[in-house]
Amino acid sequence: MKKEQTAGRGEPQDGRLTEFLMDELNGIDDAFLEEASSYSENREKAKRMRRGFRLPPAAVISLSAACAVILFAVLIRFAIRGILLQGPGPLPAESGQNAEPSGDRAEEPAQEAKKDPLADVLKNAGKGQTVAGTGDANIFGTPQLVWRTETDGVCRSVALTKAQSDRLVSLVATSGKAGRRLEGGRADVKMWILREDGTVVTPYLAFSPGNVGYGTLFDYEPELIPEGRIVSLVSDIVGRA
Amino acid sequence: MEDAAIVALFWSRDEDAIRQSQNKYSAMLLGISESLTGSRTDAEECVNDALLAAWNAIPPAKPEKLGAYFAKLVRRISISRYRSAHAEKRGGFLIETELTDAIPDSAQQDPAERELEKGMLTETVNRFLKELPQRKRVAFVLRYFYGKSVEEVAKETGMRTSNVKVTLMRTREALRKILEKEGLL
Numbered sequence: 001m002k003k004e005q006t007a008g009r010g011e012p013q014d015g016r017l018t019e020f021l022m023d024e025l026n027g028i029d030d031a032f033l034e035e036a037s038s039y040s041e042n043r044e045k046a047k048r049m050r051r052g053f054r055l056p057p058a059a060v061i062s063l064s065a066a067c068a069v070i071l072f073a074v075l076i077r078f079a080i081r082g083i084l085l086q087g088p089g090p091l092p093a094e095s096g097q098n099a100e101p102s103g104d105r106a107e108e109p110a111q112e113a114k115k116d117p118l119a120d121v122l123k124n125a126g127k128g129q130t131v132a133g134t135g136d137a138n139i140f141g142t143p144q145l146v147w148r149t150e151t152d153g154v155c156r157s158v159a160l161t162k163a164q165s166d167r168l169v170s171l172v173a174t175s176g177k178a179g180r181r182l183e184g185g186r187a188d189v190k191m192w193i194l195r196e197d198g199t200v201v202t203p204y205l206a207f208s209p210g211n212v213g214y215g216t217l218f219d220y221e222p223e224l225i226p227e228g229r230i231v232s233l234v235s236d237i238v239g240r241a
Numbered sequence: 242m243e244d245a246a247i248v249a250l251f252w253s254r255d256e257d258a259i260r261q262s263q264n265k266y267s268a269m270l271l272g273i274s275e276s277l278t279g280s281r282t283d284a285e286e287c288v289n290d291a292l293l294a295a296w297n298a299i300p301p302a303k304p305e306k307l308g309a310y311f312a313k314l315v316r317r318i319s320i321s322r323y324r325s326a327h328a329e330k331r332g333g334f335l336i337e338t339e340l341t342d343a344i345p346d347s348a349q350q351d352p353a354e355r356e357l358e359k360g361m362l363t364e365t366v367n368r369f370l371k372e373l374p375q376r377k378r379v380a381f382v383l384r385y386f387y388g389k390s391v392e393e394v395a396k397e398t399g400m401r402t403s404n405v406k407v408t409l410m411r412t413r414e415a416l417r418k419i420l421e422k423e424g425l426l
């Protein structure tokens with residue numbers, strides 16, 4: 001269509017107009033001229049740079065193989081570790097007590113779960129403390145630390161200052177989530193912190209409204225191993241008593 | 242040698258300016274001229290004429306982009322030479338024939354009108370080029386300023402030959418529309 005139209009106008013006139021346009025193209029901005037003349041060179045440079053960053057195929061294969069080997073080794077290691085930690089399973093007597101231990105308990109390393117430094121402290125410190133009996137006598141009004149050795153069922157206690165009881169409860173409240181579970185829920189010693197308002201907490205349970213007693217030394221199955229800060233504070237308190 | 246140093250040689254009227262210019266730009270200038278004149282011998286003469294013209298113009302001229310400056314000189318001289326050699330036939334070389342596509346249907350036939358449009362047309366073309374995507378702009382400039390063949394444009398832009406042809410055709414049509422809209426030609 002266009003060709004027909006231009007042909008219709010006559011070649012000489014069209015030619016002059018085209019010449020005019022051709023001449024005017026001489027005024028194209030220098031920046032465009034430079035861009036066009038260096039475009040190919042710049043394109044090659046960019047290509048070379050991209051090639052420079054590209055690893056040769058052999059290196060890519062080697063790298064992939066190395067990654068695969070490392071991943072495989074790590075997986076094997078974890079698998080073996082898992083098998084070793086599972087062990088031969090609980091003894092018949094133990095399994096009677098704990099027919100269905102929770103999955104979390106099963107995953108805890110055995111050697112860590114057996115350690116209960118607070119129980120050791122309380123068992124060894126029990127000689128000189130007031131024997132409180134097994135009842136709930138005198139648990140209001142005075143902050144106390146009460147513990148009971150499960151072997152003889154004797155309950156002992158030491159008086160706490162308000163600061164000590166607050167500090168202990170604060171430690172129980174803040175460390176509960178990070179604490180570790182005791183294996184099978186068994187404990188040689190049970191311990192309670194009695195506050196002057198009658199509330200009772202134990203460092204062997206996660207701190208929550210459901211685990212706070214009032215006016216009673218509630219029984220419990222220990223879920224946590226009290227952390228080091230609690231152990232050292234209790235050790236200090238019973239050591240001075 | 243850097244452009245600024247060559248220009249400094251021109252300004253100090255040192256003939257080494259011509260030699261350095263030839264070393265740096267003769268291949269590019271010969272390419273432009275040959276594509277327009279169609280003759281190697283004519284192209285060599287045009288390049289020499291262009292360098293002489295530059296010698297006469299610098300100073301007072303002080304071009305910042307010496308390559309573009311020489312390219313414009315040699316292009317003008319080459320077109321002029323070709324036209325005087327082929328005065329009987331207008332729109333003789335292929336590039337001019339292609340550019341017919343960019344001429345608006347409503348183009349003015351009066352040479353006096355066109356005289357008034359000088360400069361305005363260049364400005365419009367530059368604005369048009371600025372709006373184009375880079376690769377299209379480069380293809381257009383390589384073809385219609387530097388006079389490169391479609392194959393050369395394809396090689397330099399990394400496009401296929403067929404793509405270059407289509408791109409150039411569309412660009413010419415777009416230019417025609419702009420010129421029509423602006424009432425130029």
